[in-house]
Amino acid sequence: MAILVSFVRRGALTLAAAFLLCSTVLPLRAQTVPLTQTVPLMLGAFPPEDVVPLAEGGTERALADLPAAIDSVLKRSGLPGAAIAVVQGDKTVFARGFGVRELGKPALIDTDTVFQLASLSKPIAATVVATQVTAGVVRWDDKVARLMPGFALNDAYVSANVTVGDLFSHRSGLPHAAGDTLEDIGFDRAAILERLRLLPLAPFRISYAYSNFGLTTGAEAVARASGQSWEDLSQKALYGPLGMTSTSSRYQDLLKHENRAVLHSLEDGRFTPLYTRDPDPQSPAGGVSSSVTDMAKWMKLVLANGRHDGRELIAPAALLPALRAQAFSSPAPTIGARSSFYGFGFNVSVDADGRPNLSHSGAFGTGAGTFVRFLPSADIAIVVLTNGAPVGAAEAIASHFMDIVQYGAPTRDWYALFHPRLMEYNDPAGDLVGKTAPAAPAAARPLADYVGTYENAYFGPARITQDQGGLVLALGPGTLSMKLTHWDADSFAVAPRSENAPYGSLSSVRFVVKAGKAVELKIDYLDTEGLATWTR
Template sequence: MAGSAARPRFSCLTICAALLLGSAIAVPAQTQTVPLTLGAIPPEDVVPLAGGGLERALADLPEEVESVLKRSGVPGAAVAVVHDGKTIFARGFGVRELGKEAKVDTATVFQIASMSKPIAATIAAMQVTAGKVKWDDKITRHLPTFAVGDAYVTANGTVGDFYSHRSGLPHAAGDTLEDIGFDRKTILERLRMLPLAPFRVSYNYANFGFTTGAEAVAAAAGKPWADLAQEALYGPLGMTSTSSRYADFLARENRATLHTLENGRFIAGLTRDPDQQSPAGGVTSNVTDLAEWAKLILANGQHDGREMISPAALLPALRAQAFSAPAGTIGSRSGFYGFGFNVSVNANGRPDMSHSGAFVTGAATNVQFLPSADLAILVLTNAGPVGAAEAITGHFLDIVQYGAPTRDWYALMHPLLMQNYAPLGDLVGRSAPSRPAPARPLADYVGTYDSPYFGPARISQDENGLVLTLGPEAIVMPMTHWDGDVFSIAPRSENAPYGSLSSVRFEGAGGALKSMRVDYLNEEGLATWTR
């Protein structure tokens, strides 16, 4: 990384890591050494659930949701609870958009962001069941032209490696290309230019790495991803309000508006089209539909008395495949990632599978599965990540398991999630020089510059000064002189939150400018354009 400090990007929220195998040899994902019954654990290995805990948790849930919405300022939420094959709670809270009267109800469709990943894993497990693909298939078997920056990883990386973020691709690989308007095909092609961490012994959460795995599954099935999702999962489960296409979301009348955080307040106005990373973050749905998906998972792949997913295909997704959060001390627990699911063991010995989703531009979601209790809870919200969704699920599951909350979950989660709003760029918090060195004549900077990774950039001049234009969608940012050959820009995107301030630095010996570097895009050292 060069220029600015690294900032966690949580357009798909999770706390994950990579499978420590001790070598680059894969452990077959489908090797089975335990019974294939989801949630089957010896009774003596777990603390019993609190008597009447589920009933108390359900009675408490509406008040807790209202409390969290009030504390957080989140405008609206929808919540569903699934137990014993039934939806035992489903309700909307608050409004779809601040300042408007339309209420959130159980039919309101939300953008669920990275909660799309466990859904994509479910679809992959269905294709494994159908014999179209295996978790251990090499990516290049289905995507022959795909490559990363290491020949061994290119030749040996599997569907499972990319579904579990252990391929070695850097954190948030490709996200900035999406921000400036590149399509999925171009982004996946340019992943080969990125530096890699050690294969299978490192973990980096990467939306387009995950999307690579899903594209291999879709290629094996012979269908575009969005079509496969509809035909394999949404249609058979009757999820009529669910889609992996952003255009379908825009066509829904009853949809939630995104709300992003600015100066401590949520405001509406930004949009987020996640189609290019659709398997990783592009699902839109409501709690009624998602409850049907949760039932399928808790039923170990059974639906209406028939097997949609074989237990042998589903189980690898739901058990640890990568260290997402290695323990820092011998007295603490590690966190794990499966294939699209967070995997952990609670303090009472009960396995838990989960995933959060978030767009800083205005959405936050969370799902928690407690298979040993045949229980799941889903929370969808229409505001950026502030810990609200996770606080609701944590509070609910505490009461189910222990009879009472063990902590103030919002107070715990809020500061952690607020890291997502840290402004990006080397000029954040700095004052412009009081006596800057003069710039050259502005016409000297005007022209076209090129980057193998980011593509062409154009510096133009209008009546207000210089303007930087990036990407195929022509992202336009006015430039302000800072000092000498350095100008500032204020980017705003999913990965550059409100308040971001970055330098654009021009360089060249003598009178000729030969290159420019844009700091906020330079985390992998690739944001230098030559003239």
């Protein structure tokens, strides 16, 4: 987002970038400090005359105002609940839960309630990588092909040269949300990363597209260099040393917590607890679960430039590249507008008072909305975790708070600004949304003519079977199946419901018939990259 946030179109909703457009990016080596160079890397180390002074008493006023601000946004949004923490320096100065873990049940949210973080996992993943840069296991500019033999994308030069940093800043050329629909239909991480090579690429390092599985590829390469799984590495290198006892990069660990928030999707304008979301395939990009108590420990680490309990957990030179601009995430549309930037797993921007800030949103369309924001020059950060699909509430609460810290009062109604933009990410998918079936459709062929298995290199087989209710479409390696409803002639309709197909999605499934036999089918809602055609 041009103001603070990088939003993602589903996936980890994919929350991928409200307002993140293709843009020009600077090469990696032009943006990073050589790790052998000794330089002062103090967060907020810029001349004081370059920024507007903070409002006198602004932090105290913001903290006093925060409970009422949270209550207001939760009431306006209808969200079931939230947990919020604020840290200043090495102290947690605010931590509180609001509302319920699940609508219709009495259990309240508290500061130890564990939430799914969705894309808020990305800046955490960047700090995990920074621990390995500190340890000399990898560098941000290490080539992925060296760390992960057999890795390939759809271009030999890119395959040989793309780096960990390229993938953590979304400038590899992979398309937006690359691989997300493969996760929706049940493929695991290994299968998805292998199939990324089939996707068309935008220009390398001079384009930007938010990609959960691009970043996951970079993280997987680092994990392999460390000789352990990403999940184990995250625990050993970050969660354990920080004492983040409720935090994990494994979905099964979340399920062990009785005190956990339930996801609430937005169905016909109401939050409803209908779905679960196992994000293990994209764990580095969207699979962390945590509490605000634990997140406060991580925020203190970032504000302290990698120090924890008086010792250096992450070297400043390893952390700073993640915290400064590496890619244009949203270039200014006019000469009077501001651009937004992405670091390695962090959104990076400069506020109107000249103060740099770091942020990231996270969301699952199936029911989570999260946000973190750092203001390093004020040594303060806030995290907001909610248990409902993205509606702009988390971003509004944090932005309202930071306004008061900096300016002494809110500068605008942040919820009114964020809400309509975030609601776009709950829009249904498919070419038949909002359309009415033909009143007098052309007849279909005998249903048995469509039955069979159709092949696709990217999505895998599509299996059409017939039962008493008609045709059924099955996709992926698991149990995903959807009923087909006749629409017109050789076209049918399917109503998917997944992370990338919100409530109300409706898509065509069109068969091509030759010599009296169906030989091909195309599924519109999966055809973003032009790959959703199956051949019998």
